[in-house]
Amino acid sequence: MKRLAAAAALVLCSTVVQAQTFTHRGFAEGRFLAFPQTTVTDGTRAIADGLLREEVFVTPPTWAWLQFAAGLDLRGNSHDQVENAIDIGDRSLRRPSVSIRRLSATVNYGRFTADIGKQFIRWARADVINPIDRFAPRNYLNVVDTEFLPVSGVRPSVQIGNETLEAVWTWHLTPSRMPLLDQRWTTLPPEAAGISIEDAGSRFPARGQVGARWRHTGGRVEWGLSLFDGFTHHPHVQATPIMPPVVPPGPVPDANEGDGASEETPDDPDASNGDAVITNIEITRTFPRLRMYAVDTAIPTRWLTFKAEWAYFAPPDHALRSYTLFVLEVERQLGEWLLTGGYAGETNAESAPPLAFDPERAIAPAFVGRASYTVDPRRTIAVEFAARQNGDGQYFKGDYSHAIRQRWRATVTAIVLSGSNDDFLGQFDRNSHLTTALRFSF
């Protein structure tokens, strides 16, 4: 993999020298997050985060059918969410300080296009929850402020008229990055108090993933059919209790010695551990196989645009049960307002493994919505919400963004979470926070 990256970088560098078409974009951003409350696992209330991102696109002078793209992220964080490493596979538990965001070549010949390398692959049709987006893992170190992660693979596609047929093969799984165990977005049940959790890492599958998609665009109805055979990028957590060591056999103490507190005999191992309290748990992340069959549609009408995604998941592992996830959404542009509302649902929800970190499953069924308003070319306001159907959890986000001159943008975001502790959203009710961000684009 490293050799491939080096070769691609070499090709890219040699191309830059003689390139006619060269474009780039990038930004430097500083963010400050303030949490009014502490949690059991995390006493930190203020977090600073820095990101420098640069992406370049190069088309060789005589090969207009070929384009190279490369992107690099440099990060820093005050709360140990970044590790000092160069990460190409995006499999680390923390975000790497140096990350290859993109390294790909795009071949375009008439109706045929192929993207090869590290890239972003999005199948999403809806805007709030996207069950069909199987090649789009995310960074969930902050569960309500996520970022997509790139995947490494090949994506050929053919477009004929309004029809596009696309295939995807990724040579390894890029997992979603779940919250860190010692930070506020990991909540533990009260019974876990006093138990030490040891992270045994992740067990990644050896094989790659494949997918295919047929998409119809244009006209009065758009739709897509998607197939996926791979693995869930949301980790399932295997928790293994570590029992205290068995008391080694030894001489039976004299009944007259000591205080006679133990009546047990060392020949009975059960007796020696029968009342033992579990003080350590070892956790391992696994990524079970998953197959998906999905349809999606967008129907623009005179009054509303309907968008829907419906995905049936059939895990080949018989220990896991099949389920469906769907989202129904309507959208309406009204002057400078863009209004979106919808419902995310799940069938066979009770089949969800108890220790799977899968926010899309966990949030359904829920009502979701978003409204944004363009004040003028510089300023936008947006609010969004998610409310669990049973009323046990709510999420609200308000966002104000202001461009300053041509290159600067300041954004203030308030996030409020509330609900009961046994609800996916409600468990984060001490994680409401305020974020201020300042970005310089270049």
Added chain:
Amino acid sequence: MSRVLYVVAVAAALLTSAGAAENAQQIVDEAQRRVTTKSERYEGLLESFNASGKKTSEKRWTFLRIGAHGQSKSIIRFTAPAEVRGVALLIVNRADRASDQWMWTPALARDRRIALQDRSTRFFGTDFSFEDLEEREAAQYTHQLLGEESVAGAAAWKIEAVPKPTRSSQYAKQHVWIRKDNYAIVRIDSFVKEQVVRQLEMSDVRQVGGIWTAHDTMMTDHQRRTRTRLRLDKVEYNLPMNDDDFTVQALRRQ
């Protein structure tokens, strides 16, 4: 000598056209015919000004079009400022209804169907609405000649254009000024009820490849008292273009 002949021929053609323009519909049809091209490319600069005349934002893009009027497809690809660089908009114009539009946002790495039930929505917060950026299809309006006026020193026909019932529009009517010497549209006043809400003024009209083209366009929003200027640079017509480059799939090519 050949130059003199050319001038005479052009003058004769104009006189013939003017003579033939017995009604407003003919004038508008002729104006449309003269700007009908197979394709177009330009680099645009969009500047917004607030009520006190201070420039508040500036955006640059490249514009590509293939086909004409109700059959055309366009791609607007933003090149500046840096925060919107790479954002692209695909517009597929329809003769019988509002255009279909998709937007590619690099930060999200996805395309998105744009809901355009309300074409009065301002384009990226500027004074141009999405409807203002659509190509005018003469057949979708009923025209009436109101008279003749001078616009920036040039004689022009003043024509009222009322959208036909099949054409949904935010405007009740528009007044269009068409220069008599070259059939270039130089001003459009757009009305809601009987009040002018937007005024579009075109200037710096120059010939490009035989097409009279306004290189400077100023839109004034009379309700907000703000203005947006669109300047065209490097305008080219009838370039060889490929239909495959005007697709949703092509949007994601940077």
